[in-house]
Amino acid sequence: MPNTEPTTGRRGLIRALLRTGFGASLVSFLYPAMKFMMPPPVAESAANQVSAGRADLKPNSARLFRFGSKPALLVRTPAGEMRAFSAVCTHLNCTVQYNDQSHQIWCACHNGQFDLNGKVVAGPPPRPLEQFTVHVQGEEVIVAKG
Amino acid sequence: MLKRVTDWLEDRTGFDSVREFLKHKTVPIHSATVWYYFGGITLFLFVIQVLTGMLLLLYYRPTPGEAFESVQFIVTQVQFGWLVRSIHSWSANLMVLSALIHMFSVFFLKAYRQPRELTWLSGMVLLFLALMFGFSGYLLPWNTLAFFATKVGTDMAGVIPGVGHFVLRFLRGGEEVTGATLTRFFGFHVAVLPGLTTVLLLFHLALVQKWGMSSHQPPGTTVPTMPFFPNFVLRELVGWYGALAVLGSLAALFPWELGTKADPFAAAPRGIHPEWYFLAVFYTLKLIPSKILVFDGEVVGILVFGLGALGWMLMPFWDRRSGGEERHRLLTGLGVFVIAYLVVFSALGYWR
Known part of the structure; x- marks a missing residue:
């Protein structure tokens, strides 16, 4: 059996779904984590x-x-x-x-x-x-x- | 009975293959073999850091109201507390020194060349992590020197064009060095950096195993070797005992000072300077004029340091010869120049 992976058809679709799924999961984990790491802005002392x-x-x-x-x-x-x-x-x-x-x-x-x-x-x-x-x-x- | 236990373990782990591997592993013997020990000594000091760090964690409290007092408690009330803290601080410094010796020996022996580019790169990142360990750990006692060192150090990160302000806020946990910075640095020091270091250290050691030691001899020469186990390991052990003797003496005879508690609204004290491994950069920044052409002097200085470190890190991609035997006078000269610069400017930074 030739060891080439099809890029179209059902296998191709499943691979594309897996990749985008992993990608989207990664982004959805990393984005809130990155945002969490940045401290919220503290209001500068208004006193002049x-x-x-x-x-x-x-x-x-x-x-x-x-x-x-x-x-x-x-x-x-x-x-x-x-x-x-x-x-x-x-x-x-x-x-x-x-x-x-x-x-x-x-x-x-x-x-x-x-x-x-x-x-x-x-x-x-x-x-x-x-x-x-x-x-x-x-x-x-x-x-x-x- | 013992045989049955070892057989049972062997069936489930296959550790015999490790023993087999160790039996056949050899280390080249030549005039520069002595430099091989410094990687192991650095690793040994790192293990001491981990162990003493765990002990300090039992008492340390990472808040501005309690950090200084908790370290004071450790060094005055806890049994052997002064010794554990002193060993942690001294061993950190010796580890950086040993890592620098290791780096320069690899540089002069040209052991970074193909196929060991990734060993060099991972080693350089490990050295950077060691410096970050030093920088983050320095703040934890929340004393005056640490407070200003952190102010200056994070401000330097802030001048990087484009991302500087982002990095500054990320490091400080806000615009200023406050309790938020202390909490962050504590997190970096005891969780983030140890995690990254462990992963990278395993990678570095795996590469050292894969390629073996660079022998620094012309091709075709038969290099005499010694078995890694027990011959090299026992010699390395002597190095570890030597490091332990130096460490124990320094920690006992010169206990690490605590200084005074940080006051964010006090002036920077006279004679302030950072840890010795940042002294050369510190002194250079003192000398750079306020303006170079139209640019702020400190921005130019920090960028030059950054690019210099990057160039050094990418050394195997400049010097694309393979094997350690071929000489390169210009690069050797560069190494000597870098060492001379570091030694002279560090000394000037300390005494002037």
Whole structure:
């Protein structure tokens, strides 16, 4: 008997049904599994402004605070001015800190350096830090986007 | 009685054929035979990883509120907990080292050439899985170093053109490194990666059995051999004891540190650096300027690393000679250059 499989007729039909059946089963298993693996989007914090705590920060110092789900940095410059930035380094996502010796914002991960306007002065970060506006209301510092 | 039991087992399993196979299997003897032991040592360390990992699972809890505390509990309260955790961490590092030695020895002996292309490819994927084991396991104690290493590492995956953001969200379980990331990494570390590794390891070992060891000798030369069992196995066993001695000493004399608990809203600490096997990439990324022509420096850097690793992985398809005996000065030079780069940049990354 020749060992060739017919591609038409009843056998061909059954083979086509089997193949599409397996294919469809595979897709119907994989699609929900793939969808399951992707996390559902979480609503970004709608707040456009947050409190950055009390206004008792000493000149030439800084502190980190939460802005929605991300860290932000409140800096009081040596001249006494309050400034706020996103604390997420634009290079690879590390959290930056204030260096009171160089009066710059510094990222310990890959040595990125920013001035007190958020501009990159050295290292690999490709973009400046996002700057926020600062309002001092009585004892409290309010930081807002834009 | 014993004979009846063994006969009964033999009738149902046919294990005699395995014994027959082992009787006839041989290993070539030559100046580079010593390098054959590193594949086995890597396997031995992997088994230690599995066993100590199972022990750690009895106490570890994969949530941001409990992960650090549970590891602290293991190393301070559980009897021999410090030792089990230290062995798990040290053995992970030694396994990567041993796998790298194994890879470079295969590279320099040209043992990846036809017909062993798939052995090399499966070995490279196994090495990638070992690095993923390291990367995912590093986060599990939820300490500061691990938190930032994961932030940087997943952010690097995020810059891949086209699919980057998808990969980033898949790895992190969201936009940021959070408890969702920890749960995912735990799942990868104890279920997904072990499953994939086991399947691929069996494939890799089956290919090694099929083609035997590459002898690295000119054709026509009669290569002296030794029986695989017991001669080679006993020698390999000495290698395993050696690895165990190194591992035991390191784990006991330099217990793995736990560090401080991760705070997602604290700054990255001074002197932060990743595990030693990512140091060369880490240091290179520090040096790359922010812009190369119109592209972001880090994107160019990561793409070059990715393409370099892909090129290395596809080595048997560049170098299409067959057999290990024919030399290729350019490729040997490339191997020496890659090792020199890795050693120098890792050292600079650690100390600068």
